[in-house]
Amino acid sequence: MTVGGIIDALSAYNRDTTARLAINPFFPMAHRLGGVEKSEDEHGRPVVYIAESPEAEQFPLPPAVAVALTWQGPVEPPPPPRRRRGATGPNAGQ
Template sequence: MQPQPHHAATVGEIIDRLSSCDRNAPFFLAINPEFPHVHFAGEIVTARDGQGGQVVFLGEAEQGEILPPAIAQALTWHPPTVTASLSRLASRRSAGPA
């Protein structure tokens, strides 16, 4: 079976996906499988595409801590052994020099 090509989600699709979530829950972006960190959502900017239709961009405000291993696994970015190694590495870095 061939993987489905990605398409730009519509604003309506994103609203539908988020409608079952707690409105007060923190919202983060998970962006890079090779360097999985939490990213804070930033500004929302609208523009026009080549045909005059509106497009919407959600910017990144800043990068936070390493993405929790369970989230990277749920996104199928890493098998458990890889995310566990990243977590150990992050723990060693945050602990400082030995």
């Protein structure tokens, strides 16, 4: 993703909306952002790094966000437990 792509994606939201970084699809967590730094990659091209907050506070990622990011499928609640049926047949209850 490029800086332009990030700007385009974020331009749909109010400037006062909190931004967090979603990390690790296998253990989804949200991290507070702490800063932006420019550097270069191994080929001398510019790269921008988005850093985690110095407080390093993280939160569980809401399941709906993990689903929207396709990190996991929708999860259905388990069905209610079924009552056991009594025995039937010629020797029932013996």
